[in-house]
Amino acid sequence: MKSGNVFVSMQNVTKKYHDLYALHNVSLDIKEGEVFGYIGPNGAGKTTTMKILVGLISDFHGEVKIGSHKMPNQRNEIHKLLGYLPQNVAFQEWRTVKDSLKIFGKLSGLDDQEVEKRVPEVLDLLDLTTVCDKKISKLSGGMTQKVGLAQALLHGPKLLILDEPLNGLDPLSRQTFKEIVKKLSNKGTTILFSSHILSDVQDVADVIGILNHGKLLQFGSLNQLKQGLSAPKTVEVLLSTPSNRWQELGKIKGVQSIEQTNPGKIILTLQSEVDPDDAINRIGKVIIDLGMNIRGISLLSPSIDEIYINYIQGGQAQ
Amino acid sequence: MNLFNLYKDELRGFFKSKIMAFLWIGLPVLVIIFHFLQNTSTDQTIPFTWLSALIVSSIGGTLSAVMLSVSIINEKSRHVYELFLIRPVKRYEIMLAKFLAVYSCVAVASLIAISFGMVSDWVTTGTISHAVLSSAGESLAISLSMIAVSCSAGVLIGLVSPSIIVGAILVIYGGNSLSVIPLIPNMLEVADAAVFTIGLSGIVTLLLLAVAVISFNRKQF
Ligand SMILES: Nc1ncnc2c1ncn2[C@@H]1O[C@H](COP(=O)(O)OP(=O)(O)OP(=O)(O)O)[C@@H](O)[C@H]1O
Ligand SMILES: [Mg+2]
Numbered sequence: 001m002k003s004g005n006v007f008v009s010m011q012n013v014t015k016k017y018h019d020l021y022a023l024h025n026v027s028l029d030i031k032e033g034e035v036f037g038y039i040g041p042n043g044a045g046k047t048t049t050m051k052i053l054v055g056l057i058s059d060f061h062g063e064v065k066i067g068s069h070k071m072p073n074q075r076n077e078i079h080k081l082l083g084y085l086p087q088n089v090a091f092q093e094w095r096t097v098k099d100s101l102k103i104f105g106k107l108s109g110l111d112d113q114e115v116e117k118r119v120p121e122v123l124d125l126l127d128l129t130t131v132c133d134k135k136i137s138k139l140s141g142g143m144t145q146k147v148g149l150a151q152a153l154l155h156g157p158k159l160l161i162l163d164e165p166l167n168g169l170d171p172l173s174r175q176t177f178k179e180i181v182k183k184l185s186n187k188g189t190t191i192l193f194s195s196h197i198l199s200d201v202q203d204v205a206d207v208i209g210i211l212n213h214g215k216l217l218q219f220g221s222l223n224q225l226k227q228g229l230s231a232p233k234t235v236e237v238l239l240s241t242p243s244n245r246w247q248e249l250g251k252i253k254g255v256q257s258i259e260q261t262n263p264g265k266i267i268l269t270l271q272s273e274v275d276p277d278d279a280i281n282r283i284g285k286v287i288i289d290l291g292m293n294i295r296g297i298s299l300l301s302p303s304i305d306e307i308y309i310n311y312i313q314g315g316q317a318q
Numbered sequence: 319m320n321l322f323n324l325y326k327d328e329l330r331g332f333f334k335s336k337i338m339a340f341l342w343i344g345l346p347v348l349v350i351i352f353h354f355l356q357n358t359s360t361d362q363t364i365p366f367t368w369l370s371a372l373i374v375s376s377i378g379g380t381l382s383a384v385m386l387s388v389s390i391i392n393e394k395s396r397h398v399y400e401l402f403l404i405r406p407v408k409r410y411e412i413m414l415a416k417f418l419a420v421y422s423c424v425a426v427a428s429l430i431a432i433s434f435g436m437v438s439d440w441v442t443t444g445t446i447s448h449a450v451l452s453s454a455g456e457s458l459a460i461s462l463s464m465i466a467v468s469c470s471a472g473v474l475i476g477l478v479s480p481s482i483i484v485g486a487i488l489v490i491y492g493g494n495s496l497s498v499i500p501l502i503p504n505m506l507e508v509a510d511a512a513v514f515t516i517g518l519s520g521i522v523t524l525l526l527l528a529v530a531v532i533s534f535n536r537k538q539f
Contacts, residue, residue, distance in 0.1 A: 051539065054404045055403070055404065056400060056403060056404065056538070056539040057538050057539065058538065059538055076406055076408070079404055079405055079406040079407075080406045082404055082405075084400075084401075084404045086397065086400045086401070088397060089401070090396045090397045090398045090400075091398060091401070092331060092393065092398050093335065094331050094334040094335040095331075099330070103323065103327045104401060104405070106323050107320060107323060107324070107402065107405040107406075107407050108405050108406070109406060151401060
């Protein structure tokens with residue numbers, strides 16, 4: 001059901017608070033059914049971006065389109081497609097879990113029958129059935145967050161914008177959330193979410209945006225971000241019995257430097273112009289020729305944490 | 319449809335947070351307290367009906383303005399509107415639902431208080447004089463139209479005030495100057511002072527609501 005058409009588009013969006021650029025010329029296109037993971041330090045402007053997309057902030061510069069509708073002028077049309085979880089989701093003190101979902105479902109356009117059907121489904125999906133008659137103000141932080149997720153998912157919106165949805169969730173709930181995201185995205189729901197838990201972003205996001213000081217530093221798939229990185233390529237060799245001839249691997253063509261971090265664990269840094277697959281072949285042959293007992297050999301790719309730190313500290317713009 | 323759902327939701331909130339109980343039982347209790355207070359301080363007793371009309375007209379307006387402004391400022395600062403504003407609901411519907419909910423709650427409270435006054439008069443004296451009834455009726459009509467003005471002022475104050483304290487200050491300032499409105503027709507010595515007051519209050523209510531809606535539509539969250 002993914003069409004490949006751009007569904008969420010921001011062109012040169014700028015938002016200022018007095019002298020501060022919360023967002024500076026941010027442009028991004030997200031396709032229908034894609035999962036977009038938005039990362040960046042505190043105060044980078046992630047929430048500001050999301051508030052602009054959902055129509056809570058309308059005094060910005062630039063162009064924002066969702067489907068064929070423009071924000072903010074056609075926000076009522078956009079709101080029919082939208083599910084949103086704010087960063088600090090809040091409900092009136094007197095609301096219980098179930099009746100808040102009912103009213104939000106109705107306001108999102110579900111009729112009474114659909115509400116009766118969907119509310120128990122969503123409660124079950126997020127494991128909230130046991131607390132459904134409790135006041136939300138009496139729930140734990142993570143539980144409240146789940147009610148926030150429930151109200152966003154309830155009406156099956158085409159676009160989900162979730163500001164730190166994993167905040168406060170236990171590991172099992174995080175897993176559940178990621179499964180929900182994958183399932184919805186396969187059905188064609190476009191999902192934007194921000195998070196500081198980079199491994200979760202890596203797990204579900206098709207495209208990742210790195211924002212810092214209101215500027216979009218990088219935008220692309222994890223692989224594209226890795227390729228854009230000028231970090232050196234490294235190969236890890238694991239031996240089942242440590243060998244004192246390990247330094248001979250440093251003489252292999254294309255290897256720039258070598259170090260043994262633990263007995264039996266050797267890290268080889270390759271010269272930048274070398275093809276890593278060729279190098280790994282040569283390394284394997286030499287290891288066998290030398291009669292070493294090999295356990296494993298692999299190309300180390302930069303982790304998302306390394307990518308993040310590299311871009312944020314390097315401040316390289318797109 | 320949305321307006322109706324929002325209105326019902328507000329009323330449910332008033333019910334669950336016991337606001338209704340305090341209003342609907344509280345006003346008649348006040349009437350009883352005042353009755354005993356004036357019994358001990360003077361020989362003459364004012365009929366219950368008058369007493370209740372007096373209480374409604376003196377505190378009904380401030381009560382509604384405080385209810386609306388405090389609840390709006392509180393909900394604004396807790397960010398509970400965001401979940402409403404991102405749904406296909408017109409912003410004016412949200413404010414109008416609040417206005418109608420508080421207005422109908424306070425109006426019902428006023429009716430309960432005055433009916434309570436009339437029943438008390440009837441039980442204690444066996445009759446209610448015509449004069450008392452008609453003046454209480456007129457006072458109720460004026461009070462209800464003033465409560466509408468106060469409600470709309472409460473909405474506007476709630477939207478523009480940055481904090482509950484500022485809101486409270488504005489309600490007290492505004493409340494006092496607004497209470498001049500029902501006196502204007504009397505001061506001008508027009509024929510049907512009550513009708514004039516009701517009409518004037520209606521216009522002021524609509525104006526204040528319109529300004530509130532414009533400011534809510536422009537608000538950034
Ligand atoms: N209402 C406001 N008035 C003034 N400045 C604001 C306002 N809201 C946000 N800002 C500023 O805009 C910048 C971006 O804030 P934003 O909330 O978008 O960051 P964020 O990336 O979501 O951060 P976090 O990861 O901490 O949630 C910050 O410097 C913040 O102080
Ligand atoms: Mg944020």
